[in-house]
Amino acid sequence: MKVDGNHVFLFPYEEKDNQEESSEKLKDRRVDVFNLDAGTYVTSVIFPFIPYVIRNDYAYEMRYGGREEFTIINKYKIDPAVYGK
Numbered sequence: 001m002k003v004d005g006n007h008v009f010l011f012p013y014e015e016k017d018n019q020e021e022s023s024e025k026l027k028d029r030r031v032d033v034f035n036l037d038a039g040t041y042v043t044s045v046i047f048p049f050i051p052y053v054i055r056n057d058y059a060y061e062m063r064y065g066g067r068e069e070f071t072i073i074n075k076y077k078i079d080p081a082v083y084g085k
Contacts, residue, residue, distance in 0.1 A: 002054040006037045007083055009054055011047075033082055042084040054078070 002009040010032045029050055033042040051059035052073075061074040 002051060003036075004054045004057070006035060007042070008034045008036055009051075010034065011050055033084075035084065043082060045082050051076075057083070 001011065011029055012032065014029070028046045028048055031045050031047050033045065034040065035042050047059065049061050052062040053060045057078050057080070059076045059078055061076065063072045063074070065071050
């Protein structure tokens, strides 16, 4: 679950979450979006990853590079339609 302002992004549990192969975990994930102020369901969307954080209409993906490489942080703009705007 990730919270951005008055919206919450829920990542439902999937059977593949128990699998050992991490490549399966990184594939498209369904996300349910709810408006906390109104207490209503807004929409479902597909994310190609589980964001490290969601803040100010942006999703941040963090890929740890290990001890020998830099950590890579990718920033993605979330379409306003996801927020019901």
